[in-house]
Amino acid sequence: MEAENGEKAIETINTGENRLLLDVVICDIRMPKINGIEAISYFRTNYTRVPLIVLTGFPDTEMASSLLRQGVVDYLVKPVEGEKLRAAVARAMEQRELAHL
Numbered sequence: 165m166e167a168e169n170g171e172k173a174i175e176t177i178n179t180g181e182n183r184l185l186l187d188v189v190i191c192d193i194r195m196p197k198i199n200g201i202e203a204i205s206y207f208r209t210n211y212t213r214v215p216l217i218v219l220t221g222f223p224d225t226e227m228a229s230s231l232l233r234q235g236v237v238d239y240l241v242k243p244v245e246g247e248k249l250r251a252a253v254a255r256a257m258e259q260r261e262l263a264h265l
Contacts, residue, residue, distance in 0.1 A: 170195045
């Protein structure tokens with residue numbers, strides 16, 4: 165699933181059976197309507213077992229540290245190599261599987 169902003173992402177995920185299909189969320193920080201920080205907070209509260217990855221064009225060490233302390237799996241800065249993104253998703257899926265044990 166893909167959404168152009170945080171508001172649309174939350175709406176899309178909460179539509180039909182989409183919430184049951186959610187394995188990993190990859191979220192930007194700077195988005196219109198609902199920004200990434202707000203969206204991440206929503207996902208952490210309502211989808212506690214779904215791992216989150218931040219993918220942003222604006223590196224911010226303090227924000228990255230804060231989000232990683234809050235449980236975000238990875239904080240990636242665009243442009244990101246495909247292999248690095250795949251590795252982050254693999255770690256997120258591992259974390260999700262371990263949470264189910």
